[in-house]
Amino acid sequence: MPGTSLADWLRSRPDGTLAALLQTRRDLATPPPSNSTVLATRAGTPGSIARACEDLDTFTLAVLDALLLAGADTAAVTRAEVDGLLGLPSKSGLDRLRDRALAWGEDDAVRVPPTAREALGPFPAGLGTPSRALAGVDLAAAVDEVTEAERALLQKLAAGPPIGNTRDAGALVPLDAATTPVQKLLARGLLLRRDDTTVELPREVGVLLRGGHAFSAAQLTEPELPTHPHQKSTVDEAAAGEAMEFIRHTERLIALWSEQPPPVLKSGGLGVRELRKLGKELDADDQRATLVAEVAVGAGLAGDDQSGTPEWVPTVLADSWLASEPAARWAMLAQAWLDLPRSPGLAGQRDAKDKPLAPLSEDLRRPLAPAGRRRVLATLADLPAGTGVKSVEELVTALAWRAPRRGGRFRDENVRWTMSEATALGLVALGALTTAAGALLEDDRPHATLAMADALPDPVSQVLVQADLTVVAPGPLEADLATEITAVADIESSGHATVYRVTETSVRRALDTGRTAAELHALFRERSATPVPQSLTYMIDDVARRHGRLRGGVAASFLRCDDEVLLAEVLSNPAAEQLDLRKIAPTVLISTYPLAEVLDGLRAAGFAPAAEGPDGRVVDLNRDRGRRIPARGRNARRVLAEPTAPGGDQIASIVTNLRAGDRAAGTRRGTAVRAPGGGGADTSMTLALLAQATRERREVWIGFVDAHGTAAQRVVTPIRVGGGMLESTDNERYPLHRITSAALVED
Template sequence: MGSLPATSLADWLRTASDEALATLLHARRDLATPPPADSTVLATRAGTPGSIARACEPLDTVTLAVLESLLVAGADAEPVPAGAVAELVGVDQAAARAALDTLRSRALVWGDDDALSVPPGAREVFGPFPAGLGAPGRDLAGADVPALLAELDPDERALLDKLAAGPPIGRTRDASDVADIPNSPDTDAPSPVRRLLACGLLLRRDDQTVELPREVGLALRGGHAFPPAVRREPPLPTHPHQQSTVDAAAAGEAMEFLRRTESLLRMWSAQPPPVLKSGGLGVREVRRLAKELEVTEDHAVLLVELAAGAGLVADSQETSPEWVPTTLTDSWLASAPAQRWVTLARAWLDLPRLPGLAGARDPRDKPLAPLADDLRRPLAPAGRRRVLRALADLDPGTGVRGVEELVAVLAWRAPRRGGRLRDDVVRWTMAEGAALGAVALGAASSATRALLADDRPGAVEAMIDALPAPVDHVLVQADLTVVAPGPLEPGLAAEVAAVADVESAGHATVYRVTETSVRRALDGGRTADELHELFRTRSATPVPQSLSYLIDDVARRHGRLRGGAAGSFLRCDDEVLLAEVLANPAAAELDLRRIAPTVLVSPYPLAEVLDGLRAAGFAPAAEGPDGQVVDLRPSGRRIPPRARSRARPVVAGQRPIGEEQLAAVLTHLRAGDRAARARRGATARLPAGGGPDTSATLALLSEATREQREVWIGFVDAHGTASQRIVTPVRVGGGVLESTDNERYPLHRITSAALVED
């Protein structure tokens, strides 16, 4: 940030340029809220342990190693040269300088290269043993530590090697009563600990604790505070692919995910699962869903979490609450596949929850349930996007060979970000992205790259290009199966689903036509001729006679009985058939009675009467007021969508500071510094009497306005925060002081004023 000598962080910040301060406030957003009164306040905030910890989160391992090495060298107490730091870390001067520049830009280090300092609060952030090294040894100054280590026996060396790996503290009963042990390596001590204490290669902290001196730890580590792995980013093995290959593989998984989401919504429309008393979805419901959809339980959890995250399902919030599809479900189902996928993918990117936590145990040893509040993690979107951006930063089509290698690389790039779930979030993101079709072959798809750039139209276009083109035909087989050789056109898919049941799904979906499925199509208002026309015009293979016979046979029996609401009625031109119905035991259960030679009525709902007759072997059809066949199948429950909040994809959950706000903060800060300098230099001249006389203050401000003199003022803002400013008044009136910097100060908030001497 600067190279001028400074005795404190506040002094250094005062000498910094506006550009350097802007860089600092962009990097450490917490320092700007509320605007600091002056550089002293800014330095105080920047030196708090909490702010330092946040500032360290995006730093890579080698930069953090440089900061820890400064603490090892005692830069929080006295300035140290940069050369000593580079030697401790084991990097060259160029690498050390780059790390120091990063630390200076965040005010974690200040001063010239020959006199570097760090805030004392940094020691609290990194703990009492930075780099895992202990305190300097009292008796090792000028000693040849490597020579002393070479004389140790294997037991002693093994003990020191263990402590050298960190932390440098060990618990032992041999640390007590050592005052009588001469400080000589020739002492016949009864244990390795006592002999090492006698040599000065261990320090005694209390009766049960020993500490490895810093000089010994460094010697055992080869003269450096950190192992070689810290100094450079781990390699990330990759596989090159064509981006089109990645997109095609991702599109295949995306189609499967969409199909299973549709199945989930239809299942919950017909039979919504209950909401647990503690919130969330029960284990049995997850297992049932996984079995029905033929997926793992983890995959089932991801499906329900994204359905809820996209607003497609919600808690009904009734007396006995259930998870019910919302009205958004119908519009989602009516959308094109690419649009449906983008809706789910965006919900996943911005989901402030971690589905991977489902099934883990909470502090009370209870499993965490899907859709429960326990899975909420506001920083989840930032962690998810960080993983995907690492993939997107690779060349198009390039995929990582293994997830664990990516875990290691991201851990090196930001070891202090993500907490205890840091590495798990990487694994979960890769697994969830592969299931959703956002990641394939270890690479980000083109649609995912567009979403990361917040380009929704581009993501839709990329997914349209990747998805196989919809087919307009099917293949009808002699065994009454219908094969869809790819995704069907929406209209054709609806027609086939109406007359056939899915037997197996995948890139080629297999449907089966049965008597029940044909009757379902006829119940929906389709005629036998329409079904024959469907298969004749849309089948690329000859329609087998067995299918034609099945349709005609079901149609011949279908609808001979007609039902209506009375409760309900049945009518039939065939009086013999009505007599057969009345003779059946089902007639008594349904309270059917004849009201005309061709009409029966029942007090029960029509749907219940028709189901009862079908169970008895009849094939009735429902009739509307116009005499046409109607479909009484329930369409499923719907509830209004719940309002949901989306987490902003910003690191650490903070919005970046805007340019206008930044300019206002810098103006505020510089004015405070000028006011502080005026007070320290005794350049302020109070009006006669020197007291808080309102009339005297107004007279002084008026004089300054006429003469265009600078004025030192103290005032209290709307939040009750007191600060000082140096201003040049341009107008005093209407209860407001206006200054040349376009600021307005209410006169009733000005607590003091003084002219600044030239």
């Protein structure tokens, strides 16, 4: 009926339709609406409408814009009016709007919420307001008379938005006195003056310049997504190479940060200098270095140690990760990236104060980022296995058409970042989704690990030693061989084949770890598929001959005394063994313990030592160096994520309660008994009324406050009142202290 409200429309819908609505617009179900009126009110708020529009494609949004252009927010319109504005049938889009309660009514009386214009903007379809002055005017003829400069201005405003700022709108002048395009168009009535600096293109002119419709046919047609078929195995193998490279970069990050942990910026995050240092170590640009750092921290392999001078330090989890198989290592990193509530691509962008956003800082936190990644990858998953998109830009265009209002100002950039990061991690190759990535999207990590293990090349047990002292690994090395080769050689280049270089420094590094020259000779002799160059043998022997002639040890403190007898007495005391004191000269003892502990121990043994500084002066080790407090982390900005989708049983319960609320709202009832002051309903009058309803098996209307603190109404038939509870024939239980009013239902 023409006067049907949204609440009436919802009340008349089947339960399945309401359940689908609550699943689609999840914010409507939290907290559960008490009746259809509450549901309709909530569905008509600007914020809820804006969220619902995020999932709509360009055509459906155009239908909604056309409804607003036709005035459906103030009065019922017909579908024929909407079809005329679009230039093609609107049925499919209109049905989607009805399913989401963004429109209601039959085709001869369609309405939209009054607040829809507030949610979507003041200019639907980018068109201005109608002009009464143009009624009966031959617009085509009037537009044909304008100059090229005037037409260019009209075309620009017709593309939207229809508002323009100008200095020529100060006052209206006759056409013969007008000198600028704006003044001439204002005189012709083809522009409207809003104030001294603002003009607006009338809707009629905008529609004319768009070809007689509010939208062009190209706008309303979904763009094709060009694809290219590949062999599934080719995609998986190409991705496996990228996965191995990302694993290697993560290994290098762990090694670098183990030796030289970078400091945490005072404002949080990783500094530019440290990022460049990491990029140099990885031989990668800032974008790649940021991604590796973000994923490593996101996976728990490194983190802020939260000390007084906080640093980014690897965690104990890094050791177990390093000991895992390559496929398991990849799965952990890929899963961490997929669920990462951050956007690494934002690093380097400028904030509102024109300061660059630092990697690992709270500024990069985006709780909706995982949903955005899954949306992009799900688009690839919908393609046939092995099929990839020809161009990322074409994918950007397709996704922008499918959900133009989703993603904010970085909507298109997020797609590009996702494809770049997914390719770097080995989830995407040749524009196609890999088998392992498909399993991850289905939350099947074990299958994803197995799929990556199948795609990775088999580990090799031999290397190729070249005459120029390079060692070529034709594939991923076995774990023990990789450890040995990395100890004695430096990586020169990586990829499907890794090239190492043996130098005097790398050989000395291997000897420093306790390996002997004989062990290094045996390594190359047994693991090289090519003859070992004589130059490598000579280098190892030469470095080994010079290695260790000068030796060093560890000492944390020393004692000196010109009286050798006193030093002998100290060494003979039992405290000397406890303090690990050793004589290295007739008048010098050293210890591995800090000086303060050594002095305290000797004083406890009856000696009277004193501490001295570098200049020989006595210093006080117990002097107070000032108050210390733990470093405090900054509070992360709170960003609201999408509401969690209710389950099927929960949705069914909400619909049941909603129907019950509708019935209660439409029930005739007698004089209500209200709780005093709106408090608990355990008064004698309320109990007496409920007892009467129980004896007579009569329906009773109750008002109560549910567990969410929301006021609700029900019509129930009590079967028992006692123990602080009202039990009804529908097996529901209502705490008496939550009942605020009650009344017998009248026939």
